[in-house]
Amino acid sequence: VNLNKVELREILIRGLEMTTHLVEEKNIKMETTVDENVHVLGDKNRLIQIMMNLLANAITYSPENTTIHVNIYKNKTFGVFQIQDEGIGIKKSEINRIFERFYRVDRARSRNSGGTGLGLAIVKHLVEAHHGLIEVESEVGKGTIFTVSIPIVKS
Numbered sequence: 001v002n003l004n005k006v007e008l009r010e011i012l013i014r015g016l017e018m019t020t021h022l023v024e025e026k027n028i029k030m031e032t033t034v035d036e037n038v039h040v041l042g043d044k045n046r047l048i049q050i051m052m053n054l055l056a057n058a059i060t061y062s063p064e065n066t067t068i069h070v071n072i073y074k075n076k077t078f079g080v081f082q083i084q085d086e087g088i089g090i091k092k093s094e095i096n097r098i099f100e101r102f103y104r105v106d107r108a109r110s111r112n113s114g115g116t117g118l119g120l121a122i123v124k125h126l127v128e129a130h131h132g133l134i135e136v137e138s139e140v141g142k143g144t145i146f147t148v149s150i151p152i153v154k155s
């Protein structure tokens, strides 16, 4: 990765552009709460890739007519983005495995969604290359929150 000063709001805008077709197909509502001037030390295209993968997952694993909420803010150390869906959720027993290559929770069900199970493995690798953190909270039938923290650049 090639690290530069990048604003997270711009990353979200690009991620949303790249997933509009999916959102419209499923009639999903996107809501955002975005702080400005959250600058992180990042590789712009790689951060877009992270954002896009998490948004695509949130959309894929949510039923129609639900809402996805994206939050962007900063704390002392990190710029943070959080993607919260009202989708199918992930069982406690599976949560540790979703970052493994080719792992998919329900092969039969996810087969027709056309993925490979590589998305989150790549996301985790890219977050670590940024010296960042990725966390997940989930409840089956209620939804999932992915939180990505990337070291901040003081502006």
Ligand code: ATP
Pocket (backbone or CB within 6 Å): 057, 058, 060, 061, 085, 087, 088, 089, 090, 098, 103, 104, 105, 106, 110, 114, 115, 116, 117, 118, 119, 120, 121, 144
């Ligand atoms: P792709 O390689 O196309 O991204 P994928 O979406 O199946 O395929 P990952 O993105 O790595 O692969 O996700 C792994 C698995 O984790 C998914 O198959 C799904 O079972 C589960 N998962 C990921 N994101 C969510 C989410 N937001 N809600 C519920 N389950 C999820």
Ligand code: MG
Pocket (backbone or CB within 6 Å): 053, 056, 057, 115, 119, 120
């Ligand atoms: Mg995926």
